Amino acid sequence: MSSLAPQSSPTAVVGIGADGWAGLAPAAREALARAEVLIGGGRQLDLLPVADCPGLRVGWPSPLRPAVPKLLAEHAGRRIAVLASGDPMFYGIGRALSEELGPAALRIFPHPSSVSYACARLGWPAEDTEVITLVGRPAARLAAALHHGRRILVLSAGADTPAAVARLLTDRGYGPSRLTVLEQLGSEQEDTRTGTAADWDHPAGDRLNLVAVDCLRDPAAPRLGAVPGLPDSAYEHDGQLTKRHVRAVTLAALAPAPGELLWDVGGGSGSIAIEWMRTHPSCRAVTVERDPVRAERIARNADRLGVPGLRIVTGAAPAGLAGLPAPDAVFIGGGLTAPGLLDACWEALPPGGRLVANTVTLESEAQLAARHRVHGGELVKLAVSHAVPVGGFTGWRQAMPITQWSVTKSHVTPGDHI
Template sequence: MTEPVHVIGMGLGPTDLTAFHLALIDRASVLVGGKRHLSYFEDTTAVKKEISSPVSEVLDFIEARMADGLLVVLASGDPLFFGIGKTLIARLGPDKVIIHPNVTTMAAAFARLKLPWQDAAWVSLHGRDNMSALATAMNDRDLVCVLTDPENDPWIIKKQVDTHDYAWRMWVLENLGASEEKISSMDEHADPDQVFAQPNVVVLQKGERAAPSGPLRLGTPDNRFVHEKGLITKAPVRVLSLAALELASDNILWDLGAGSGSVGIEASLFLPDGFVYAVEKNQRRVEQIKANAERFNVKNISVILAELPDGLANLPAPDRVFIGGSGKNLGRVLDMAATVLKPLGRIVVNTVLLETLHLAVSVLEAKGFGVSLTQAQVSTSRNMPWGRRMEALNPVWIIAGEKRKD
């Protein structure tokens, strides 16, 4: 019976191999790997095959030589992390392949920089046109690790960094695990003639604060608010939501599940004689609301840390209510808000979930509200190194309910 192919992740190099890995390599009849990996085992008696283009020929060789004895494939890092493991499983079948994982380039890069990376995004530009994935990762995450190649090198990535709305720290890690390993930081003073050794990997860390703020206005750009991983009512939807609220200058507005506070803070523009009560259950986001209020010098806002509907009983009766988030408690929150809302007051709910849409409409209509619906489907431009592309935002339902006179 033909023995399965063993695919061994090299980690950063031979020192990351265990005694078990080394025993497999020593017993191999056929050894397949990149030129650098094979050079570590020149003394073995195995037949050696270098992985080169086209990969289909290497796969043909592996399939033909499996019957010759133990066949071992040496792979970079972890074979199933942007490695050859997936390709071999697809070609030979899962029963014919055994994967031996090891340290990934991503794990090693963050270890070198002493950065926790459980929330990081990984983007591979190695042999692929994937700049749109990099742009998306930079918009959504605070940490990004990028696998490069000679064409998609650190300078290409820096062009993307330089056109982004946030300030980023950028590191290039060359030859990880080798004696010539080098780590450098790229900033505005980087030598434009610098050439980086291959292989290298880039790590990006988003600045703690958003880009310098401009004045508060209708449709204030998202990047002028401090917010968490894109958790903000996007500017076009914010404009539509504020229009649906039909604010009067002296209104009391409840901003419930306030997140970064962008809706309530922008609503303050229309409330010179009114007031905003922002209720949010997450302490970090409460601090973000306060930071945004300070940034835009908004004085007519109070921030309450509470899980809805807690925190509402002691607030002044509202003229307007905006609900951007309340989770599983939406029904109770709507019931309380609708009960204390002043006559002819308005409640606006934003949601991307059909279940929430149904619940909000059902509760409001049951309480005698006149209800109207708007679905917003917006695409915004994203800068690319050579131009712009359009990126669709999640469709959002804007549910507006008006309380009839008693």
């Protein structure tokens, strides 16, 4: 909660659509007419008739988020109304205002969002439609949501977003997907353009648009599922990759939950951190990799697989862990014999945090066995064999077995090292 002084009256937060003043309910109009200060984007403020809304008009500066407390403080004690696009609490300014002032200090007047309008125009049930925003975010994050037969609504950053979406879909093997661009939803200038991603050749249109994607995967494109254990071929790597079957077991032991943060120590190709983040859009991860070439490769893998928000720290652990936010889980995929690494990871974990470590060497296995005796958890050996040709027959080729220790931290004791 912010330390801003409370307003003399609740701050009105009014959602407005492309239809402007005419589309507002009487209560929303009254809040705007009574306001002494009207804050919003230039386009939104221009939708209000001066005769009906005589208050002082203040445009949002850029960047917007840091300006919120300053503007509210400047006009404290006056009746303030803030304009938002559509529903203020759906990817809107309502969140920032709620965090600054608290919900009790706001009176919110929602308007149908662009998503509501789009679902109505397309006949798509809203509960079956995924929404991805690219406002202030890289287009690559759309890749994690691509699955054959799914419907996605993309909140555009501007007039160039539809073409960027079409290029990404085509690059990721979803060129046959049908795109519908809906512009100026709810206004008299509402317009629609359609086409397929692979053949998209429409020029840039109105900056106020939304892109509807009916996902269709090219049969020749690789199929990427929604659970951990993506094919090894989904990754660019130099051999330093937690292989598919071990990766699936490792993610199961890490047990990601929405909003949690993972430390991936010894990132390699980034597969553990990437698949942790793919389990839920709010999952976060930091991967620490000492090799700068591998660090660059991790970034490419994260971008291609739809989690460009993966934070990459180039440096050796445990020094590279300094200053990182406390994790909910830690995975150690390499460097177990580095002095102080296990202790640093253990001490960083809060109660209830999970640690999972994999190794193929006897020296590191001995360390994990010793810590298992002290802290419990589960110590397992994973062995995977693949069928391969043996002359005219078929036999098994076994990969190097993996020793895995997984443990949940039950309590914190000062000076308690592992």
